[in-house]
Amino acid sequence: MRPHNGVTRWLAAGVGTALALTAFTACSGSGGSGGSGSINGTAPASLTEPTQPITVTYAGAAYDAKQIQPVLDAFHKEHPKITVKYEAVPFDDFNSVLAARLTSSKDAIDVFDVDMPRTSAYAARGWLADLTKTFPDLKSAVDPGSLKAATANGKLVTMPYQTSTNIMYYNKALLTAAGITAPSAAPEARQTWEQVTDDAKKAKAAGAQYGLVFDQIDRHYQLQPLAESADGGPGGKGTGNLTPAVTNAGWQKAFSWYGSLFADGLSPRGVAVADTPSLFAAGKVAYYVGGPWWGTQFVGEKGLDFGVAPFPAFDGGKAATPTGGWSLGLNPKASTEKANAAALFMKFMGIDKGGYAQYLSALAVPPSNLDGAAKFYESDTFKDPRFAGVVDLMKSELAHTSTLRLQTVGYVEFEDIMTKTFDDIINGTDAKTALASASSQLDDAWAKYRK
Structure with missing residues (x-):
């Protein structure tokens, strides 16, 4: 039995194979301090349900289209005016795709996956909107390691939705x-x-x-x-x-x-x-x-x-x-309407009712969301006698030994x-x-x- 593609793709993200570094170099800001001085957009401070149909484009490298579809279906049911158009991108191509499409007005993406250790790099390149006022209470919803990885220069710049341990x-x-x-x-x-x-x-x-x-x-x-x-x-x-x-x-x-x-x-x-x-x-x-x-x-x-x-x-x-996993970033160039709709989707993925993982059928990685993680630990896989003690072990490692x-x-x-x-x-x-x-x-x- 082989792991499903979503896990394989997530593993690639966690490890980072050779990337399109030329795209990164071309898009680099000064970044001299290693901080996020290039953050140049702010998400809405309050979110409202759209009254007219709107489509947001989501570029992802964590899951293929089939695997993420149950999550999108659940979101569309709860937010019928918003359509999330998902585009799966191979991880090896992901950074070059972001470099091109986050600077494009014709083929732009609104929300996108962010591999956690790349948060500072993306922020310095001006690719991430400031989410601090949009999600001021995230500390109570997600694990501390994920929140730290979602922050650059004191600002919340991504919505974490999964973490990991070994x-x-x-x-x-x-x-x-x-x-x-x-x-x-x-x-x-x-x-x-x-x-x-x-x-x-x-x-x-x-x-x-x-x-x-x-x-x-x-x-x-x-x-x-x-x-x-x-x-x-x-x-x-x-x-x-x-x-x-x-x-x-x-x-x-x-x-x-x-x-x-x-x-x-x-x-x-x-x-x-x-x-x-x-x-x-x-x-x-x-x-x-x-x-x-x-x-x-x-x-x-x-x-x-x-x-x-x-x-x-x-x-x-x-x-x-x-430790570490995936977060979601918001294109700082998105229009007000699209930024609002995209932020509602980010909230759905990372916060609402425990987040995205409840809609997936396959065991993968712990959600960043604390309530979602509790459901993850109840997986039938972990009830197998061969996994005796694993739930307490994972909880302990995430709380005490996880290393970004x-x-x-x-x-x-x-x-x-x-x-x-x-x-x-x-x-x-x-x-x-x-x-x-x-x-x-x-x-x-x-x-x-x-x-």
Whole structure:
């Protein structure tokens, strides 16, 4: 059983493959402080139901048209004068599409998906309207991490609608064969990466094809928490987080360790991100670090006896887990009428009755909306005995250990460079050498923002 396309597309957003950087460079404002000085539009302070039919265009990369349709149907039923025209855009093309159509008067879009770590970058380019007065009480409706990611320079500039966390799955049969005691799902029983590595070696020696595999094997979304746990920080510092910080002792420790997983054969080289869950589903992996969105697939494998545990931390380091997802942005050039209608849709997606997720049939990621998240945790998937303890674990991680990706106007370049750096480390390049090269590349890529 494979994940549905919406999950796959969301994963791509969470990790960021190589992007159309030329479009970003062409649209860049000064952005010198890494703030949101280019925010040049404000959404309506109060929203009213339209009296005449109006159509707003929504460009999205999180879901395809079929998957989002139940949400649109529900919205149209409650707001019969508004038609939301959804246009699905492949994630790899998304930024170039936004660059072209947010500056167009003929082919403009009104509301669009925003991958959370790109919020500051989009704001600095003048692509996001100020929503602060439109949604003044968002703090009571969404989780704190999502709200922080939706804010730039003290202004609310997006409507968050989904977040995420990670857990560690383990194969009970492979651990039993190696004489390893299964870990607990309790957050306070979190294992160390050093302990998991030792056990992964035992499991491999006892017959597991791989000892430890990361879901997003070369993606910053899942790997930044390794550096954070080793006290290396998010990868940038200084004004606007535009000074590279990927060569310190924490980063070197985290990624020397990560490289050793591949050198020792505990993790596979040459496997694409999209294929890692199938390795665990096929019973080939002792420990698999990934998102709860794979639950449907794993529960569907009747012969797969698994359990869940917290995302580990380095010995002596802090617990840090991946988080983040999608928000909605409003085109600051939208007319007053379209801005009002688009904001009503944003409110529907992020706030009303728990938000968008109640209308989706497939398990994906936790909604940012607190009421919606409560419904998410009641999913039948999580009631499977193999998922014992996962709901309390996810709640705890989102509340206490979730770590936002580097917040900077230079995030797009950062993610692209770091993905290539992680690939080099996976393929055998010494971590110190690879990170030094990344630091030099980042310094060059970010120079335009520091002018």
